[in-house]
Amino acid sequence: MRIDACGYSPRVLDNVLTVAGELKSFDGASRVVKRLLGVSISGRHVGRLARGIGLEMAAERDAQAARHAAGELPSEVENVPDAVAVEIDGGRLRTRTAGQGPGVHGPAWREDKCASLMRLQSQAVAEDPHPQLPRALAQPEHVRRLVQEVKRLVATPAESTVKEADQTVAEEPPPFPKSKDYRPRPLVRTVVASMAGSDRFGELVAAEAQRRGFYRASRRAFVADGQKCNWTIHQRHFRDFVPIVDFIHAITYIYAAAMAVDPAHGWRLYLEWATACWQGRIAEVLAALRAWTIEHPTPDAPPLANDPHEIVRQALGYLGNNAARMDYPRYRRDGLPVTSTLVESLIKEINYRVKGTEKFWDDPDGAEAILQIRAALLSEDEPLYRFLANRPGNPFTRRSTLAATCQ
């Protein structure tokens, strides 16, 4: 009968946890549950339910990963997907040391990792469907905003230099006609999120990919930024997926380098290099940057902040290390994504719930639990209700985790 230890039906639990995972706080969830469902439940109790069920979901996910590692996890889909993409990225949230009583003890920033697994609707074609740089990426304000968003990852030129360079843009003609939408359309998305380290996270994502039959798809993409750990996951678990470095990250390095090497004509240089990168000619950009470094040897003194040499060194490192994953014309021909914007947007959706002023999660269980709830809500195959309706019962306490939370 699967009667819950707390006496809530699966539908009620689904409603309570949905509200708990969508609103900013458990107290807010308590108020909404009372008003919409007529169920009186304190914010503290909502939090305990979310933690208990979230950890149960994490345990089930871990069991799925173990079955996959043992080669015993069957695919749950009947129709082999045509095109799929796995995109991964990391966010940050704040934690506190667990078991220290009320208040925040040992506050810390920790990284959470997220993966978006999507079936895609797209077509492979013989010719590059969009060889021109997209219109948005040829608009100075838009590009500058993008760079600022990613700038914590990239050394950028001084603000004054950028403004000065942008003044030259007014003289430029409008670069390109409006972009035609050539991008693959995401169909069904499922989400994996965890506080686990990179190695473990890769195993969890691989198991989910296996469950959804991704390894049998005809066209497969693995999209991420250039961080080394992402490509270690690719090598270990997604070796036969086409590796694609997010184009947006690439152009933030290109933009910074263009502004650094020629502040007077930086924007023109950016357009030239970004277009080369878009058209799969990253080798030309690398050659230009290397030529600049030869013409402008690094001074003996330690580099200053926003030193052009340092900016170019970083760009050379990033673009050079990832050059093999930047064959964008081929990816467009194959109907695969060239940016990781969907997972970037997913991170924002997760952050909406887990990140905020005075929001600290117990490390690691509290954070892991809310990530499971949030990931389930952002997945499109209703994993939360499916899980709640099929939870194994415990004849002694009915629910080992919840029994404790309901005292």
Place this chain on the structure above:
Amino acid sequence: MAKRTVSTEELATVRRLARKFGMEVARQAFGDSGPGKDVDLATLESVAQAAAEGVALGTVERMLSQQAEQFGEEQPCPACGRACDLVPRERELVIAHGRVETAEPAAHCPDCRRDFFPSA
């Protein structure tokens, strides 16, 4: 054991039956001539809501009671296998349309010194 799921067709049949019952509820609430023009939609909806809650609670109470009877008078302890007497234990469950009172079968295993609940 009986099947675990109910088919879409069976659910459609249940929905049709409940709809007929809803028409009877309307007759009970406002008589054969129906609600007057001065009755607003919010009032009509409150009647429908009460009917839906009543149907849901009655349905779940009945089904839980029938399931409880199927456990018989004793059940083996899940840990040691000793047959233990079942006694009904009053319990309130929260479902989507309200709260239902149920007599959940419970047992105590003297060997394991703990209670167990076959309905888990």
